[in-house]
Amino acid sequence: MDPEATLPAGRLPAEIRTELADGQDPDGTLDELRQRAADWSATETLRFQELIGPLVPDTRAVLVRRAALACAPLTLMSGAWLQWLSSPGNGDDPAVLSVLALYASDLGVGGPRASRGDAYLSVLRHLGVSENAVPAGRLAADQRLDDGHFRIPALLLAMSRRPDDFLPEILGADLCLRSVGLLPALSLVRAEQPTVTRWELVDPAAPRGTGPSGAELALAAVQRVLERDGEDARTRVGTGFRWALAALREWTRRLHDELVAACDPAFEMAELMRNRAREGSVYHHSFPLEGRPLADWLRECQTDPRPMLGALSRSRLVRPGKPEQSLLVNGLVAENGQMFRVFSPEDLDVVRRWIGSLPGPAVGTPEGGAALAPSRPLGLGAWQAESDGKRPANLREAYHLLLNRTDTPAVRAWAREYTHGWLGRSRHGMDEAEMPLPQRWTPRGLRPWLVDMHDRHSEAFEQGAEQELPSREELVDSTVQLAPLTLIDGAWIMGYTDYEHASSEIAHSLFDTYWDELGNGEAVLNHPLIYREVLTEMGVDLPPTSSRAFAEWDGFRDSSFELPVYWLSIGRFPQTFMPEVLGLNLAMELSGVGGTYRRARLALKKYGFSTRFVDIHNTVDNVATGHSAWAADAIDTYLSSITVSQGAGALDAAWARVRTGYRSLNPPTGFRARQAARRAVRSAGKTR
Incomplete structure (x- = not known):
């Protein structure tokens, strides 16, 4: 559940595949499998309802609490296994956008604490069993929970950390869970506590509002992946589905046995x-x-x-x-x-x-209290990590390797060092440099400053309106050199696709921004695809972004990869560098609004190119209700939480890091700045 977690290669993927193949249901078409899961769910739901029906209120309350807690490891993370299926390398893939639409629905994108898991948290709080539920990873230390209750979510989350290896299996398991709908054991909780939450949000098959249902979105995502990847993907989706159904059956049977036993005090x-x-x-x-x-x-x-x-x-x-x-x-x-x-x-x-x-005068040994048989453990032995692997030889190779979520220890260490070095440059000479962000943050927040900056951008544009626009050749060249950056739009915040971050008070707007950059699940609105349309108009046909050929394309200058590699590197560490990412996000979203985008529009229009890319950014990044406003609000929320949790003494250090992140969009490049970068890398190495 650690958003910076990486699981090793070595034996692990093979052991996961062995686990997926164990205890499989008979094969069938997807429609047959879905019907099988729905029929099983209906039967089991009735069995749980029959269990609780004749019980006295005190015993019913015991069973409701136990069932709610047992379902927590899976239901608090409902949909989390989709968290890494999109990446900077595939963010323009229509199949991936369909998956992202499904995930965004689970998160309730646009609002804090709006995920399906957050809806379930209300149930646990009402029943008084939520003390280990926030963050959800604390559930692993809850002694009331049998290991078996972690079996399904543990494997799903493990697969989510290696999406390149398990995407079809993840989607198959997800489709199974949505075919089942509300977990059968939760039917008795809902029957006893019908008003403690919006149960349609807890049910992964149900729609949110008037949109498509979770089941419909999951089926659409699976179908798009099957259209793209063919028969092999169909087999692997079936494997994931049948594993999930078999695992659900085993777990549900054990939970029913546990509840039957718990009827005896x-x-x-x-x-x-x-x-x-x-x-x-x-x-x-x-x-x-x-x-x-x-x-x-x-x-x-x-x-x-x-x-x-x-x-x-x-x-x-x-x-x-x-x-x-x-x-x-x-x-x-x-x-x-x-x-x-x-x-x-x-x-x-x-x-x-x-x-x-206890009956009458006690003379014997109570019959109750026998423990259930131990749950079957996951078949994952001691993980054998792969060797550290090779470090990237240059920026182009680093760019290509960092486009994917999975990596090796060597690549990850390289990315961390690159980030520390870049931030070391960004801190250099901060006090003497002209810095737009104020010296100190106050509880008044950044919104007033944001409006002032927007006015300055507008004034600068008006004053430079008569300046000569770039030539056609210059415009084409700058557009091409920006492609490695722009085609990975949102890469600096990719770490905030992690489930608990993506619905948190601080970072929900960062996920919303990421969701917007990739077009809200629609290819026609996808920013990288829109940028490629402009390049095509200019006569430039680039290889796919995720391909090695893209990074090696000789039309790019090496320097065009410096900032993109920083984005890809810092995006891997959403917790380690949270203040810096928040500052960088503000700088990025504000950079073109009111001025640069307007000037770029004039140049594109002059030579007959589409202005759609700059037009859409100038609107969605606006300082009132757009990405710039969200970025400022995220910083304000973060710094307010720092003040509450750590006191005012921690505020200055956090604000200094935010300012460093803001400056990191355009850090100094001189000799002393490069020295500062090397010192930062050495210092970070000693700290680790």
């Missing part, structure tokens, strides 16, 4: 004792329980809690059937008791239910 009591036994065994050496120290019982309790529960039920601490008269939940845990605050209020509810369920 002794089951939850046994879980509680097992989870607390290790800590408790350090104490209680002098407290006897049926002739043995309680500490000895607790040590055994870590593997089998039933004998201790039997002894405890026969002790003076418990009055069977009468929790209100039992020392275990009264005197011992009172303010003056020896176990004050050892148990949480939720723990005490578990103990009370168990005591209340």
Whole structure:
């Protein structure tokens, strides 16, 4: 779940493929597989509803909380496995744009905390089981969750970190999940808690508003990939679908067994004792329980809690059937008791239910509390990483390698060093240089400054209106040399496609910007494709951006790759360089609005070329409701959060980094600046 995570090659992809092939359903057409998944989902939903129907309210509440928590690892990340399927190298591919439209729908693009996972978070909060849900990665430390509940999301997220290896399988598994719809176990949660959230947002098959449903978007994305890649992709999509359905069946069966067992209060009591036994065994050496120290019982309790529960039920601490008269939940845990605050209020509810369920005078060992069989682990052994690999030999090779999400340790280390060096140059002479951003940030925010800058751009354009426009040859040359940069529009913020960033208060607008740059899922609005249309009008036919031939094309000067490689490098580290990315994003979105784009329009129009590319940027980047405004707001939100979480003392350092990022769009290039870059690389290496 780390947005800067990379999973190694080595044995890992082969082991994932082995896992995908394990326990497969029979093959069939996509329509047959989808119907099979829908039929299974309907049957299982009915089974869960029948389970909870005859239960008393207290037991129903227990099962609802357990089901909601068990579904959290998958449902909090609903759609996250699509997070890296788009990249700077394929951002103009219609099939990828279709996938991106599906992912944007899951995120509720345009608003903070609008993802399907965020809709589910409301359920967990209402039920009081959300303490480890933000960020969702903390769920891995929640002792209430069996390892098996992580099986499906763990593999999906692992595949998402190697999208070049597993795109068809990811889409197949995703289509299966949407064919299933709302997880069967969640049907009982929705029945008991129908108003705690908008359940249609939690359901991955359902539409958001009046748009296409999640199932329709997923099917469209699969069909576009099949049209592009043919029969091999069809087989691999089927593999992903059938693995997901088999895994869902196994997990759902185990969850149903768990809920059936939890109907017996002794089951939850046994879980509680097992989870607390290790800590408790350090104490209680002098407290006897049926002739043995309680500490000895607790040590055994870590593997089998039933004998201790039997002894405890026969002790003076418990009055069977009468929790209100039992020392275990009264005197011992009172303010003056020896176990004050050892148990949480939720723990005490578990103990009370168990005591209340005990029959008459206790004489035997309770039958409940047996543990479920361990869940089958993922078949992933110790990962054998590939060798570090080769570092890029030059900027052109780095450009080509960094276009994809997956990389090698050597390429990633190179990108980190390049970023540190570029930022070192950008910091050089900052105090003496003319810097548009103010020296200090204030809670008033950047919107007033933004409007002032827009006025300056406009004034500069008006004052230079009479200046001679470039010749046709100069215009064509500058357009061509900008192609390595412009055809990867949005690359500096590609790290914010990560699920939790893309719907966060700070970065949701960065994903929205990325979504706009790539045309909101439509090829006709895709900025790289629009730029290629202008190049075609100029008689320039470039190789595909993702090809090695593009990076090696002799019409480009080497210097034309310097800034694009910086974008591609810093975009890989959305957390490490968040302040710098926010500053760079503001500089980028504001750079042409009101002035440069207007002048470029005049030049393009003069020689009969389409002005659509600069026109669309001058509107979508506007300072009132466009990308420039969003960029300023993201910085304001980030710095406000810094002040709240770390205090005013951290604000100056964060603002200095934002200013560095802003300047990094056009850093100094002199000898001393280059020296500063080398020092920054050395310093970063020592820090690591």
